[in-house]
Amino acid sequence: MFSARCDQPITEPTRRSAALAWRTRILAAAVLGLWGVLAARLIQIQWLGHADFSRQASRQQVVYEDIPARPGDILDRDGRVVLATTVSVKSVYVVPSRVRNLDSFAESVAKALHLDPHLFHARLKRYRKKHFLWAKRRADDEEIEQLRELDLPARTWGLRDEYVRRYPLGRLAAHVIGLRDIDGRGRSGLERALDPLIGGRPGRRRLARD
CATH class of the missing domain: 1.20.5 (Single alpha-helices involved in coiled-coils or other helix-helix interfaces)
Incomplete structure (x- = not known):
């Protein structure tokens, strides 16, 4: 081989x-x-x-918005005279995190809502990263109209429905009827005593966010 x-x-x-x-x-x-x-x-x-x-x-994508309770009316013993009632009003909120020009925004909004511009600017700066901040609760129609005319950037502000208590008889028997605070809680008189019955129950709604 x-x-x-x-x-x-x-x-x-x-x-x-x-x-x-x-x-x-x-x-x-x-x-x-x-x-x-x-x-x-x-x-x-x-x-x-x-x-x-x-x-x-x-x-x-989803946010939840609280719906305030609507307190019921207080009537006289015959049920004919309204002693206290609730009406719907608009409150203004802002979204500081979406505001680009803080100085201009604060000055314009403060002027429309009759706010102190320096204090409002300081609040915006302090809560710069917040997505919700009350600007003015229970604003009147004229203030809201002036705010709309400013044509502010989209989604930097908005309106929410709130309730305010009215007393048709003014100061008459005010110490008996009592009053409610800005959040609708009964603080004195009949307003406080009857609060468990007429205070209402707050709700919540689901909203889609872009």
Whole structure:
């Protein structure tokens, strides 16, 4: 039998080809590994984490707005004379986090709502990151109209319905009828005594946010 042996040394081109082939295999393995990670992440998002992501998206797109309670009327013993009643009014809120030009915004809004411009500017600056801040509660129609005429940037302010207590008889028997605070809670007299019966129950509504 005959045997043959190659005693020729490995040339430089052969070494380069082997190194190139090794690098190619490493690169291919890295690419496949990356695709595997991406595929696993996609599966996690689509199937395993779908419920969690849905809840997070819902929290980001939905806000809840409190609806104040409307206190009932107080009548005389014959039920003919209204001693205390409730009417709906508008209150103005602002969104400091959406305001770009704080100085101009504060000056314009303060003028329309008859507020102290320096104090209002200081409040806006203090609560700069807030998404809700009362500007003026129970504003009158003229003030709201002036505010609308300013053509302020969208979503930097808004209106909310609130209730205010009215006493048709003025000061007559005021010490007996009593009064309610700005949040509608009975503080004295019949207003306080009857509050569990006529105070009403606040609500909440769900709103979609852009």
